[in-house]
Amino acid sequence: MYWNSLTYFGDSMLLLPTGIIIAFFMAWKVTGRFTPLVWLFTFGISGFLVCISKLLFLGWGIGSTRYNFTGFSGHTTMSATIWPVLLWLLSGGLHKRLRQVTIAVGFLLPVLIGYSRVILGAHSPSEVITGLIIGLSASSIFLITQRHQIVKAFTFSQLAIMLIVPILLVSRGKQATTQNMIEQFAEHITGHPAWTREKLLSQLG
Structure with a gap:
């Protein structure tokens, strides 16, 4: 049960809307004019690389039998992209040492999710x-x-506004269907069933 709960913190159902929410609050709380755009580009590139790696495998079987590789873990990649940045944003008003610890937690959490x-x-x-x-x-x-x-520091009410959607998503626990969507897309463009891990590993024999 613990691992299922933890892994949800890397689910696209939670992280995709959270990534967009981060951009909106960056425009409000961060002095850098282009910071939200830089974030959206960073966030988008990570998601794009995950999708491409999965599509290459599901559509054409491009992976590694030796390393049992079928594409980058989306939960791991996106949580490692988002959580350090989210905690950097939320810890803006904290003492320097406490802020460093908070950001460090943001780097540790994706390791546990992975x-x-x-x-x-x-x-x-x-x-x-x-x-x-x-x-x-x-x-x-x-x-x-x-x-x-x-x-800039968050007030309690501002923090509540920012986190209300992520908290609601966590409480519902509904998982994204991103993998199924990529699989269906791969089947559509190739005209054959998507590759599976079992098929990849069968090549070892």
Whole structure:
């Protein structure tokens, strides 16, 4: 039960709207004029890479039998992109040391989410590790480029407004159908059934 609860914090049903909400609040709380656009670009690139890797495998079987790789873990990649940035934004009014700890939690959480994907059998270690590399690289580059921007503190009411949608989504626990959508798209453009992990691993024999 614990791992199922943890893994939801990397689900697209939660993270996609949260990524958009982050951009809106950046326009309000961050001094950088182009910070929201930089964020949306960073967020979009991570999602694009995940989708392309999954599409290449589902449509044409492009993966790795040796490393049991069928595409980057979306939960891991997107959580590693979003959580460090979200906690950077929310911790703007905190003392420097406490803010550093908060952001560090943002980097740790995706590692745990990725581990939960392996424990639950949803992804192989290679898919999680590469997802972490992409996501943490994306969030790190964003935070480095925006390190000189001033992030204004949140009041309790502002924090509640920002988090109400993510909290509602977590409470419902409804999962995204992103994987099924990519699978159906792959079948549509190739005209044959999508590749599966079982088919990939059967090549070992």
